[in-house]
Amino acid sequence: MVRYSAPLLLSCLCLSLLLGSSESQPRWYSNHKHYYYRGSRATHLGFPRGSQVRRSYWQNDVGLIMTASGAAATLPYRTAVVDQSGHGDFKTVQSAIDSVPSNNTNWVSIQINAGTYREKVVIPKEKPFIILKGRGRRRTKIVWDDHTSIECPTFMSLADNIIVKGLGFVNSYNYGGSSDNELLPAVAAEVSGDKTSFYGCGFSGVQDTLWDNAGRHYFKRCTIEGAVDFIFGNAQSIYEECAIRVVKGGFITAQARETADSPSGFVFKGCTVSGVGLSYLGRPWRPYARVLFFKSNFSQVVDPRGWDPWNLSDQNGVIYAEYGNFGPGADTSNRVSWEKKLSVDVWEKMTSMSFINEDGWLERQPY
Ligand SMILES: *[C@@H]1O[C@H](CO)[C@@H](O)[C@H](O)[C@H]1NC(C)=O
Ligand SMILES: *[C@@H]1O[C@H](CO)[C@@H](O)[C@H](O)[C@H]1NC(C)=O
Ligand SMILES: *[C@@H]1O[C@H](CO)[C@@H](O)[C@H](O)[C@H]1NC(C)=O
Numbered sequence: 001m002v003r004y005s006a007p008l009l010l011s012c013l014c015l016s017l018l019l020g021s022s023e024s025q026p027r028w029y030s031n032h033k034h035y036y037y038r039g040s041r042a043t044h045l046g047f048p049r050g051s052q053v054r055r056s057y058w059q060n061d062v063g064l065i066m067t068a069s070g071a072a073a074t075l076p077y078r079t080a081v082v083d084q085s086g087h088g089d090f091k092t093v094q095s096a097i098d099s100v101p102s103n104n105t106n107w108v109s110i111q112i113n114a115g116t117y118r119e120k121v122v123i124p125k126e127k128p129f130i131i132l133k134g135r136g137r138r139r140t141k142i143v144w145d146d147h148t149s150i151e152c153p154t155f156m157s158l159a160d161n162i163i164v165k166g167l168g169f170v171n172s173y174n175y176g177g178s179s180d181n182e183l184l185p186a187v188a189a190e191v192s193g194d195k196t197s198f199y200g201c202g203f204s205g206v207q208d209t210l211w212d213n214a215g216r217h218y219f220k221r222c223t224i225e226g227a228v229d230f231i232f233g234n235a236q237s238i239y240e241e242c243a244i245r246v247v248k249g250g251f252i253t254a255q256a257r258e259t260a261d262s263p264s265g266f267v268f269k270g271c272t273v274s275g276v277g278l279s280y281l282g283r284p285w286r287p288y289a290r291v292l293f294f295k296s297n298f299s300q301v302v303d304p305r306g307w308d309p310w311n312l313s314d315q316n317g318v319i320y321a322e323y324g325n326f327g328p329g330a331d332t333s334n335r336v337s338w339e340k341k342l343s344v345d346v347w348e349k350m351t352s353m354s355f356i357n358e359d360g361w362l363e364r365q366p367y
Helices: 006-019 039-044 093-099 344-351
Strands: 064-066 072-074 078-082 108-112 115-117 121-123 130-133 140-144 155-157 162-165 168-171 189-191 196-199 202-204 210-212 216-220 223-233 236-240 243-255 265-269 272-275 279-282 290-294 319-323
Touching (some): 078 093, 093 121, 279 290, 290 344
Parallel strands (some): 108 130, 115 140, 121 155, 130 162, 140 168, 216 236, 243 272, 265 290
Antiparallel strands (some): 064 072
Protein backbone atom coordinates (compact mmCIF):
# COMPACT_ATOMS: atom_id res chain seq x y z
CA MET A 1 0.00 0.00 0.00
CA VAL A 2 2.81 2.42 0.74
CA ARG A 3 3.93 3.92 -2.50
CA TYR A 4 5.62 6.99 -1.13
CA SER A 5 8.57 6.69 1.19
CA ALA A 6 8.68 9.02 4.16
CA PRO A 7 11.74 10.99 3.09
CA LEU A 8 10.23 11.57 -0.32
CA LEU A 9 6.98 12.85 1.14
CA LEU A 10 8.72 15.09 3.62
CA SER A 11 11.14 16.48 1.10
CA CYS A 12 8.24 17.19 -1.24
CA LEU A 13 6.64 19.09 1.60
CA CYS A 14 9.76 21.25 2.03
CA LEU A 15 10.02 21.80 -1.68
CA SER A 16 6.42 22.88 -1.93
CA LEU A 17 6.88 25.31 0.94
CA LEU A 18 9.85 26.79 -0.87
CA LEU A 19 8.05 27.02 -4.18
CA GLY A 20 4.78 28.25 -2.76
CA SER A 21 1.78 28.00 -4.99
CA SER A 22 1.32 29.30 -8.46
CA GLU A 23 -1.16 28.88 -11.22
CA SER A 24 0.80 26.46 -13.36
CA GLN A 25 2.42 24.65 -10.45
CA PRO A 26 -0.19 22.85 -8.37
CA ARG A 27 0.29 23.48 -4.67
CA TRP A 28 0.93 19.91 -3.72
CA TYR A 29 0.30 20.38 -0.06
CA SER A 30 -2.89 22.29 0.48
CA ASN A 31 -4.18 23.40 3.83
CA HIS A 32 -7.30 21.38 3.45
CA LYS A 33 -8.99 19.78 6.33
CA HIS A 34 -8.65 16.02 5.88
CA TYR A 35 -5.21 15.45 4.62
CA TYR A 36 -3.31 14.72 7.73
CA TYR A 37 -2.02 11.40 8.88
CA ARG A 38 -0.91 11.16 12.44
CA GLY A 39 -0.69 8.64 15.25
CA SER A 40 -0.90 4.99 14.35
CA ARG A 41 -1.94 5.74 10.78
CA ALA A 42 1.27 7.64 10.22
CA THR A 43 3.45 5.00 11.88
CA HIS A 44 1.70 2.33 9.88
CA LEU A 45 2.73 4.21 6.78
CA GLY A 46 6.32 4.23 7.96
CA PHE A 47 6.61 7.66 9.53
CA PRO A 48 8.31 8.17 12.91
CA ARG A 49 6.02 7.99 15.94
CA GLY A 50 4.39 11.36 16.62
CA SER A 51 4.69 12.63 13.10
CA GLN A 52 1.87 14.47 11.47
CA VAL A 53 1.94 14.04 7.73
CA ARG A 54 0.27 16.33 5.30
CA ARG A 55 -0.30 14.80 1.93
CA SER A 56 -1.03 15.95 -1.56
CA TYR A 57 -4.70 16.15 -2.35
CA TRP A 58 -4.44 13.87 -5.32
CA GLN A 59 -2.17 11.16 -3.94
CA ASN A 60 -4.01 7.91 -3.91
CA ASP A 61 -1.80 5.58 -1.94
CA VAL A 62 -4.41 4.99 0.72
CA GLY A 63 -8.12 4.53 0.27
CA LEU A 64 -9.08 3.89 3.88
CA ILE A 65 -8.80 5.64 7.19
CA MET A 66 -9.89 4.53 10.62
CA THR A 67 -12.85 6.29 12.15
CA ALA A 68 -12.97 7.03 15.89
CA SER A 69 -14.87 3.79 16.44
CA GLY A 70 -12.13 1.87 14.72
CA ALA A 71 -14.21 0.91 11.71
CA ALA A 72 -12.70 1.48 8.32
CA ALA A 73 -14.35 4.22 6.33
CA THR A 74 -13.81 5.34 2.80
CA LEU A 75 -11.44 8.23 2.80
CA PRO A 76 -13.37 11.39 2.02
CA TYR A 77 -12.50 12.44 -1.48
CA ARG A 78 -9.79 15.01 -1.73
CA THR A 79 -10.60 18.58 -2.61
CA ALA A 80 -8.79 21.30 -4.49
CA VAL A 81 -10.19 24.80 -4.59
CA VAL A 82 -10.50 27.01 -7.64
CA ASP A 83 -10.73 30.68 -6.81
CA GLN A 84 -10.35 33.51 -9.30
CA SER A 85 -8.87 35.88 -6.79
CA GLY A 86 -6.05 33.51 -5.95
CA HIS A 87 -7.30 32.29 -2.57
CA GLY A 88 -7.46 28.70 -3.72
CA ASP A 89 -5.19 26.11 -5.25
CA PHE A 90 -5.96 27.14 -8.82
CA LYS A 91 -7.32 30.20 -10.58
CA THR A 92 -8.96 28.43 -13.49
CA VAL A 93 -11.18 25.37 -13.63
CA GLN A 94 -9.13 23.86 -16.44
CA SER A 95 -5.83 24.09 -14.55
CA ALA A 96 -7.41 22.17 -11.65
CA ILE A 97 -8.65 19.45 -14.01
CA ASP A 98 -5.25 19.31 -15.69
CA SER A 99 -3.62 18.59 -12.33
CA VAL A 100 -5.62 15.38 -11.83
CA PRO A 101 -3.42 12.42 -12.74
CA SER A 102 -4.38 10.61 -15.94
CA ASN A 103 -6.27 7.37 -15.43
CA ASN A 104 -7.14 8.50 -11.94
CA THR A 105 -9.04 5.81 -10.00
CA ASN A 106 -10.05 7.68 -6.82
CA TRP A 107 -12.71 10.32 -6.57
CA VAL A 108 -11.28 13.81 -6.43
CA SER A 109 -13.26 16.96 -5.83
CA ILE A 110 -12.72 20.35 -7.37
CA GLN A 111 -14.57 23.09 -5.56
CA ILE A 112 -15.12 26.19 -7.64
CA ASN A 113 -15.72 29.36 -5.68
CA ALA A 114 -18.28 31.94 -6.80
CA GLY A 115 -17.48 33.85 -9.95
CA THR A 116 -17.89 33.95 -13.68
CA TYR A 117 -15.13 31.86 -15.18
CA ARG A 118 -14.52 32.93 -18.76
CA GLU A 119 -12.86 29.83 -20.12
CA LYS A 120 -13.63 26.71 -22.06
CA VAL A 121 -13.39 23.60 -19.91
CA VAL A 122 -12.71 20.00 -20.95
CA ILE A 123 -12.68 16.90 -18.81
CA PRO A 124 -10.64 14.60 -21.06
CA LYS A 125 -11.49 10.96 -21.45
CA GLU A 126 -8.60 9.81 -19.27
CA LYS A 127 -9.64 11.85 -16.21
CA PRO A 128 -12.58 10.01 -14.63
CA PHE A 129 -13.82 10.22 -11.02
CA ILE A 130 -13.92 14.00 -10.85
CA ILE A 131 -16.48 15.92 -8.82
CA LEU A 132 -16.94 19.53 -9.92
CA LYS A 133 -18.69 21.57 -7.28
CA GLY A 134 -19.76 25.16 -7.77
CA ARG A 135 -21.42 27.46 -5.25
CA GLY A 136 -24.75 27.32 -7.06
CA ARG A 137 -25.64 27.61 -10.73
CA ARG A 138 -26.18 31.37 -10.48
CA ARG A 139 -23.08 32.09 -8.42
CA THR A 140 -20.48 29.92 -10.15
CA LYS A 141 -20.67 30.05 -13.93
CA ILE A 142 -18.48 28.92 -16.78
CA VAL A 143 -19.10 31.14 -19.78
CA TRP A 144 -17.90 31.15 -23.38
CA ASP A 145 -19.49 32.05 -26.69
CA ASP A 146 -18.09 29.73 -29.36
CA HIS A 147 -20.54 28.89 -32.12
CA THR A 148 -20.94 27.74 -35.74
CA SER A 149 -20.70 24.00 -35.04
CA ILE A 150 -21.71 21.75 -32.15
CA GLU A 151 -18.07 20.73 -31.75
CA CYS A 152 -16.98 23.75 -29.72
CA PRO A 153 -18.95 23.74 -26.47
CA THR A 154 -18.19 25.84 -23.40
CA PHE A 155 -17.91 22.68 -21.27
CA MET A 156 -17.05 19.24 -22.59
CA SER A 157 -17.21 16.18 -20.33
CA LEU A 158 -15.66 13.15 -22.03
CA ALA A 159 -14.72 10.91 -19.10
CA ASP A 160 -16.88 8.32 -17.33
CA ASN A 161 -17.81 8.74 -13.66
CA ILE A 162 -18.25 12.47 -13.32
CA ILE A 163 -20.40 14.40 -10.85
CA VAL A 164 -21.24 18.07 -11.28
CA LYS A 165 -23.02 20.10 -8.67
CA GLY A 166 -24.18 23.70 -8.42
CA LEU A 167 -22.52 24.98 -11.56
CA GLY A 168 -23.86 27.09 -14.41
CA PHE A 169 -22.72 26.48 -18.00
CA VAL A 170 -23.42 29.25 -20.46
CA ASN A 171 -22.92 29.71 -24.14
CA SER A 172 -23.43 33.44 -24.35
CA TYR A 173 -23.72 33.59 -28.15
CA ASN A 174 -27.14 35.22 -28.73
CA TYR A 175 -28.05 34.51 -25.12
CA GLY A 176 -29.64 37.06 -22.84
CA GLY A 177 -29.58 40.02 -25.19
CA SER A 178 -31.73 41.20 -28.05
CA SER A 179 -29.06 40.10 -30.47
CA ASP A 180 -29.74 40.00 -34.18
CA ASN A 181 -26.96 37.53 -34.85
CA GLU A 182 -27.76 34.60 -37.03
CA LEU A 183 -29.06 31.61 -35.09
CA LEU A 184 -26.23 29.05 -34.98
CA PRO A 185 -25.30 26.02 -32.92
CA ALA A 186 -23.82 27.34 -29.66
CA VAL A 187 -23.41 24.50 -27.19
CA ALA A 188 -23.03 25.28 -23.48
CA ALA A 189 -22.24 21.68 -22.49
CA GLU A 190 -21.47 18.38 -24.18
CA VAL A 191 -21.80 15.23 -22.09
CA SER A 192 -20.20 12.23 -23.76
CA GLY A 193 -18.97 10.05 -20.89
CA ASP A 194 -20.93 7.29 -19.19
CA LYS A 195 -22.17 7.46 -15.55
CA THR A 196 -22.38 11.20 -15.26
CA SER A 197 -24.70 13.10 -12.94
CA PHE A 198 -25.62 16.75 -12.58
CA TYR A 199 -27.30 18.24 -9.52
CA GLY A 200 -28.58 21.81 -9.39
CA CYS A 201 -26.76 22.83 -12.52
CA GLY A 202 -27.73 25.38 -15.15
CA PHE A 203 -27.36 25.11 -18.93
CA SER A 204 -28.00 28.33 -20.80
CA GLY A 205 -27.94 29.15 -24.48
CA VAL A 206 -30.21 29.58 -27.46
CA GLN A 207 -29.53 26.88 -30.03
CA ASP A 208 -28.21 23.41 -29.09
CA THR A 209 -27.58 24.35 -25.45
CA LEU A 210 -27.10 20.87 -23.99
CA TRP A 211 -25.55 18.18 -26.14
CA ASP A 212 -26.54 15.09 -24.20
CA ASN A 213 -24.48 13.02 -26.54
CA ALA A 214 -23.64 9.55 -25.23
CA GLY A 215 -23.72 7.43 -22.08
CA ARG A 216 -26.04 7.17 -19.09
CA HIS A 217 -26.76 10.44 -17.35
CA TYR A 218 -28.82 11.77 -14.49
CA PHE A 219 -29.89 15.40 -14.24
CA LYS A 220 -31.58 16.46 -11.01
CA ARG A 221 -33.03 19.92 -10.31
CA CYS A 222 -31.20 21.46 -13.23
CA THR A 223 -32.32 24.41 -15.33
CA ILE A 224 -31.99 24.15 -19.09
CA GLU A 225 -32.66 27.14 -21.31
CA GLY A 226 -32.79 27.62 -25.04
CA ALA A 227 -34.89 27.93 -28.17
CA VAL A 228 -33.88 25.45 -30.87
CA ASP A 229 -33.08 21.77 -30.22
CA PHE A 230 -31.70 22.82 -26.89
CA ILE A 231 -31.57 19.34 -25.35
CA PHE A 232 -30.23 17.09 -28.07
CA GLY A 233 -28.17 13.97 -28.70
CA ASN A 234 -28.07 10.22 -28.32
CA ALA A 235 -27.59 9.76 -24.56
CA GLN A 236 -29.70 7.67 -22.19
CA SER A 237 -30.86 10.15 -19.59
CA ILE A 238 -33.30 10.90 -16.84
CA TYR A 239 -34.11 14.54 -16.14
CA GLU A 240 -35.80 14.78 -12.77
CA GLU A 241 -37.41 17.91 -11.33
CA CYS A 242 -35.67 20.05 -13.90
CA ALA A 243 -36.84 23.46 -15.11
CA ILE A 244 -36.97 23.71 -18.87
CA ARG A 245 -37.16 27.31 -20.02
CA VAL A 246 -37.97 28.25 -23.56
CA VAL A 247 -36.29 31.61 -24.30
CA LYS A 248 -38.14 31.83 -27.60
CA GLY A 249 -40.25 29.51 -29.70
CA GLY A 250 -38.67 26.45 -31.25
CA PHE A 251 -37.99 22.85 -30.27
CA ILE A 252 -37.06 21.66 -26.81
CA THR A 253 -35.51 18.31 -27.73
CA ALA A 254 -33.81 16.79 -30.76
CA GLN A 255 -33.15 13.25 -29.64
CA ALA A 256 -30.90 11.12 -31.85
CA ARG A 257 -31.66 7.46 -31.18
CA GLU A 258 -30.44 5.62 -34.28
CA THR A 259 -31.92 2.13 -34.11
CA ALA A 260 -34.97 0.39 -32.69
CA ASP A 261 -32.91 -1.53 -30.15
CA SER A 262 -30.74 1.34 -28.93
CA PRO A 263 -31.13 2.04 -25.18
CA SER A 264 -30.92 5.77 -25.66
CA GLY A 265 -33.70 8.21 -24.84
CA PHE A 266 -34.58 11.24 -22.75
CA VAL A 267 -37.03 10.81 -19.89
CA PHE A 268 -38.36 13.95 -18.20
CA LYS A 269 -39.89 13.31 -14.79
CA GLY A 270 -41.59 15.89 -12.63
CA CYS A 271 -40.15 18.75 -14.66
CA THR A 272 -41.58 22.16 -15.45
CA VAL A 273 -41.74 23.49 -18.98
CA SER A 274 -42.22 27.23 -19.21
CA GLY A 275 -41.05 30.30 -21.09
CA VAL A 276 -41.99 32.58 -23.95
CA GLY A 277 -43.23 31.81 -27.45
CA LEU A 278 -44.57 28.50 -28.64
CA SER A 279 -42.35 25.46 -28.62
CA TYR A 280 -42.58 21.86 -29.70
CA LEU A 281 -41.57 19.26 -27.14
CA GLY A 282 -39.26 17.84 -29.74
CA ARG A 283 -38.34 16.92 -33.27
CA PRO A 284 -36.48 13.73 -34.23
CA TRP A 285 -32.85 14.24 -35.16
CA ARG A 286 -32.63 10.53 -35.96
CA PRO A 287 -35.41 8.11 -37.02
CA TYR A 288 -35.79 6.32 -33.65
CA ALA A 289 -35.79 9.38 -31.40
CA ARG A 290 -37.24 8.60 -27.97
CA VAL A 291 -38.51 11.27 -25.56
CA LEU A 292 -40.95 10.82 -22.67
CA PHE A 293 -42.55 13.48 -20.50
CA PHE A 294 -43.94 12.18 -17.22
CA LYS A 295 -45.87 14.04 -14.52
CA SER A 296 -44.52 17.37 -15.66
CA ASN A 297 -45.98 20.85 -15.48
CA PHE A 298 -46.48 22.42 -18.93
CA SER A 299 -47.23 26.10 -19.34
CA GLN A 300 -48.93 27.42 -22.48
CA VAL A 301 -45.48 27.54 -24.10
CA VAL A 302 -46.04 23.97 -25.35
CA ASP A 303 -47.46 23.92 -28.88
CA PRO A 304 -50.80 22.05 -28.92
CA ARG A 305 -49.46 19.77 -31.69
CA GLY A 306 -46.71 18.69 -29.28
CA TRP A 307 -44.14 17.36 -31.71
CA ASP A 308 -42.69 18.24 -35.10
CA PRO A 309 -41.63 15.58 -37.67
CA TRP A 310 -38.67 17.63 -38.96
CA ASN A 311 -37.49 15.86 -42.12
CA LEU A 312 -38.83 12.38 -41.32
CA SER A 313 -41.45 11.17 -43.77
CA ASP A 314 -42.02 8.01 -41.73
CA GLN A 315 -42.46 8.65 -38.01
CA ASN A 316 -43.13 5.03 -37.10
CA GLY A 317 -39.83 4.48 -35.30
CA VAL A 318 -40.11 7.63 -33.23
CA ILE A 319 -41.20 7.16 -29.63
CA TYR A 320 -42.64 10.38 -28.30
CA ALA A 321 -45.02 9.99 -25.39
CA GLU A 322 -46.62 11.82 -22.49
CA TYR A 323 -48.21 10.63 -19.29
CA GLY A 324 -49.68 12.41 -16.29
CA ASN A 325 -48.59 15.90 -17.31
CA PHE A 326 -50.57 18.91 -16.19
CA GLY A 327 -50.89 22.64 -16.73
CA PRO A 328 -52.20 24.68 -19.70
CA GLY A 329 -49.85 23.04 -22.22
CA ALA A 330 -50.60 19.45 -21.22
CA ASP A 331 -53.85 18.97 -23.14
CA THR A 332 -53.06 16.20 -25.64
CA SER A 333 -56.26 16.40 -27.71
CA ASN A 334 -54.52 18.23 -30.58
CA ARG A 335 -51.27 16.31 -30.55
CA VAL A 336 -49.83 14.84 -33.76
CA SER A 337 -51.31 11.47 -34.65
CA TRP A 338 -47.96 9.74 -34.42
CA GLU A 339 -47.45 10.44 -30.71
CA LYS A 340 -47.15 7.01 -29.06
CA LYS A 341 -49.34 5.49 -26.38
CA LEU A 342 -47.20 3.31 -24.14
CA SER A 343 -48.35 0.59 -21.80
CA VAL A 344 -48.24 1.06 -18.04
CA ASP A 345 -45.42 -1.48 -17.92
CA VAL A 346 -43.30 0.53 -20.31
CA TRP A 347 -44.00 3.73 -18.40
CA GLU A 348 -42.97 2.07 -15.16
CA LYS A 349 -39.81 0.71 -16.65
CA MET A 350 -38.77 3.88 -18.40
CA THR A 351 -39.49 6.27 -15.54
CA SER A 352 -37.85 4.25 -12.79
CA MET A 353 -34.19 4.86 -12.08
CA SER A 354 -33.36 1.43 -13.48
CA PHE A 355 -33.73 2.94 -16.95
CA ILE A 356 -30.25 4.42 -16.48
CA ASN A 357 -29.09 2.68 -13.32
CA GLU A 358 -29.48 -1.06 -13.75
CA ASP A 359 -26.03 -1.82 -12.37
CA GLY A 360 -26.33 0.64 -9.48
CA TRP A 361 -23.64 3.12 -10.56
CA LEU A 362 -25.60 6.08 -9.17
CA GLU A 363 -25.58 4.70 -5.62
CA ARG A 364 -21.86 4.16 -5.85
CA GLN A 365 -21.19 7.79 -6.64
CA PRO A 366 -20.13 9.70 -3.52
CA TYR A 367 -22.98 12.16 -3.67
C1 LIG B 1 -4.16 5.85 -19.48
O1 LIG B 1 -4.83 4.71 -19.99
C2 LIG B 1 -4.82 4.64 -21.42
C3 LIG B 1 -5.71 3.50 -21.83
O2 LIG B 1 -5.45 2.35 -21.08
C4 LIG B 1 -3.38 4.51 -21.89
O3 LIG B 1 -3.35 4.45 -23.29
C5 LIG B 1 -2.59 5.71 -21.43
O4 LIG B 1 -1.24 5.56 -21.76
C6 LIG B 1 -2.70 5.87 -19.92
N1 LIG B 1 -2.06 7.14 -19.55
C7 LIG B 1 -1.26 7.25 -18.51
C8 LIG B 1 -0.65 8.59 -18.29
O5 LIG B 1 -1.02 6.32 -17.75
C1 LIG C 1 -32.77 16.19 -40.76
O1 LIG C 1 -32.02 17.35 -41.03
C2 LIG C 1 -30.97 17.61 -40.11
C3 LIG C 1 -30.38 18.97 -40.43
O2 LIG C 1 -29.99 19.05 -41.74
C4 LIG C 1 -29.95 16.51 -40.20
O3 LIG C 1 -28.90 16.75 -39.28
C5 LIG C 1 -30.62 15.21 -39.86
O4 LIG C 1 -29.73 14.15 -40.00
C6 LIG C 1 -31.85 14.97 -40.73
N1 LIG C 1 -32.55 13.84 -40.15
C7 LIG C 1 -32.78 12.75 -40.82
C8 LIG C 1 -33.51 11.68 -40.10
O5 LIG C 1 -32.45 12.61 -41.99
C1 LIG D 1 -46.82 24.84 -12.65
O1 LIG D 1 -45.94 25.83 -13.11
C2 LIG D 1 -46.44 27.14 -12.96
C3 LIG D 1 -45.42 28.08 -13.56
O2 LIG D 1 -45.22 27.80 -14.91
C4 LIG D 1 -46.66 27.44 -11.50
O3 LIG D 1 -47.19 28.72 -11.35
C5 LIG D 1 -47.59 26.40 -10.92
O4 LIG D 1 -47.72 26.60 -9.53
C6 LIG D 1 -47.08 25.01 -11.19
N1 LIG D 1 -48.07 24.04 -10.72
C7 LIG D 1 -47.78 23.10 -9.84
C8 LIG D 1 -48.92 22.22 -9.41
O5 LIG D 1 -46.67 22.93 -9.39
